Amino acid sequence: MKGYSINVEEGYKRIFGINIYYKLYRVKGSNRNLVTLHGGPGGSHDYLIPLADLSNYGINVLFYDQFGCGRSDDPKDTSDYTIDHGLEELEELRKQVFGNDKIVLLGHSYGGALAIAYALKYQQFLRGLIVSSGLSSVPYTVKEMRRLIEELPDKYKTIIKRYESLGDFKNPEYLDAVNFFYSQHLLRLKEMPEPVKRTFEYIGKRRTYEIMNGPNEFTIIGTIKDWDVTEQLYKITVPTLITVGKYDEVTVNVAQLIHKNIKGSRLVIFENSSHMAMWEEKDKYLEVIKEFIDQVYSLNMVK
Numbered sequence: 001m002k003g004y005s006i007n008v009e010e011g012y013k014r015i016f017g018i019n020i021y022y023k024l025y026r027v028k029g030s031n032r033n034l035v036t037l038h039g040g041p042g043g044s045h046d047y048l049i050p051l052a053d054l055s056n057y058g059i060n061v062l063f064y065d066q067f068g069c070g071r072s073d074d075p076k077d078t079s080d081y082t083i084d085h086g087l088e089e090l091e092e093l094r095k096q097v098f099g100n101d102k103i104v105l106l107g108h109s110y111g112g113a114l115a116i117a118y119a120l121k122y123q124q125f126l127r128g129l130i131v132s133s134g135l136s137s138v139p140y141t142v143k144e145m146r147r148l149i150e151e152l153p154d155k156y157k158t159i160i161k162r163y164e165s166l167g168d169f170k171n172p173e174y175l176d177a178v179n180f181f182y183s184q185h186l187l188r189l190k191e192m193p194e195p196v197k198r199t200f201e202y203i204g205k206r207r208t209y210e211i212m213n214g215p216n217e218f219t220i221i222g223t224i225k226d227w228d229v230t231e232q233l234y235k236i237t238v239p240t241l242i243t244v245g246k247y248d249e250v251t252v253n254v255a256q257l258i259h260k261n262i263k264g265s266r267l268v269i270f271e272n273s274s275h276m277a278m279w280e281e282k283d284k285y286l287e288v289i290k291e292f293i294d295q296v297y298s299l300n301m302v303k
Contacts, residue, residue, distance in 0.1 A: 004028065006055050013064075015092045016080075018073035022064040024097060025055035032297050033098050035062045037090070038199070039109025039133075041224065042209030044070030047199040048108060050278045050286065057290055062097055066114075068208035070199075081211045081223050087118045094125060104293050106130040109250060109275065110213070113138075116229060116258075119236050128239045128296035130289065133250045133275050136258050137228040138220055144251040145218035148185055156180045169215035178216050185249035186217065186275045193279055217249055233261035240265040241292040245273030245280065266292070 005028035012019040023045065034054060038045045045063035055061050065072040067080065067089055075081065094103060104127050107115025112134010119129050135141045149160055156177040163174035187196065203209045214221040240262045244255035246269055259267040268288050273280035 004030070004056065004058050012072075013093055013096050015089055015096070017076055018067065020064060020067065020073070020089065020093060021071035022062060022093065022097070024063075025052050025061040027055055027058050027060050030058045030060055031101060032058060032293060033060045033062070033101055033103040034293060035090070035094060035103045035105050036064075037105070037107035037111030037114050038063075038066065038069070039111050040069060040203060040209050041066070041086075041110045041114075041212040041222075042069055042203050042206055043110075043199045044202040046070070046195040046202075047193075047276065048278065049195050050282050051106070051289070053286055054290055054293070059290070059293055060098075062093075064093060065202075066208075068206055068211075070202045070206075074206075074208075078211075081208065083114055083117050083224060083227055086114050087121060090114065090118055091122055091125070102127045104128040104130065104296055106132060106289065107134050108132040108278075109134060110224075112250075113224075113227065116233070116236070119238065120229060120232055123236060123238050126238045128241070128292065129236065130241045130243070130292065131255075131258055132243045133245060133248050133255075133277070134242075134258070135250050135254050136230045136233055136261070137254075138224055138226065139228055140230070140257065141250055141254050142218065142220050142225075144253055145185075145249055148249065148251070149181065149218065152177075152181065152184075164219065169219065181218070181249075184274065185247055188247060188272075188274045188280055196276065196279065230257060230261060233258060234263065236262050239292075239296050241288070242267045243270065243277060243285070243288065244268075245270045245275060245277050247274040249275050 007026050010023040036048050044065045068074045105115045112131040159177040212222040242259050270277040270281050277285045
């Protein structure tokens with residue numbers, strides 16, 4: 001690690017008539033750019049902050065809160081709560097921050113779906129794509145989560161099914177069972193890191209998660225419920241890294257489906273992680289991401 005000069009810039013960019021919050025770790029003299037996409041939909045960039053450490057290795061790292069998320073404004077029109085709107089917002093932000101420069105795009109969870117959607121339309125602006133615990137099909141991902149529910153202890157499985165049949169997603173008993181699912185498949189740490197807490201606080205304050213996703217991670221009844229681009233994945237030809245946790249709610253099977261359909265992609269499974277390997281296996285996760293970015297820029301230099 002060299003002694004890079006890093007400037008942290010944060011504020012708002014005006015995109016499609018609303019204010020979008022961003023935070024950029026810019027390395028003096030570097031043209032290696034990583035843009036990160038948080039999950040939810042409806043979360044915030046906060047929980048991805050371990051990736052800021054990559055700036056110590058000469059990589060510009062851009063975080064932002066998507067429309068209706070975190071510190072950013074709600075979209076002007078309710079019809080904008082879509083993946084298509086999200087990818088256009090991303091492209092506009094890329095132009096405003098990096099101009100004509102290409103980027104490596106890292107999307108986590110829902111952000112992985114958004115990253116795939118962006119790659120399918122704008123891959124000419126990508127040097128590389130990282131799909132981290134992401135998905136290409138909401139229906140298939142939900143099917144996999146329901147499989148995980150079937151594997152829960154009978155107590156929790158029964159409670160989840162009972163209250164779902166009643167449409168009672170706020171019952172304390174149901175929420176307790178949901179939290180048990182999360183402890184197994186979302187974050188397997190005894191203590192939730194403060195940045196992760198902040199993201200969940202934003203999800204609770206804002207309405208985007210409920211509009212686009214639904215009441216919880218495995219009950220997706222919002223605007224993204226039918227989204228599926230698996231059959232288009234073959235069109236992605238940029239270097240692609242896919243990462244997933246062994247115990248991930250967005251399962252290894254979901255990651256393997258993406259891996260199988262993007263020719264030449266690399267799949268890394270974090271054996272001690274669920275959905276947040278950037279916290280559960282932070283050092284290993286960052287090393288895998290750094291190695292991929294190094295390789296991508298070396299390949300592009302050769303070309």
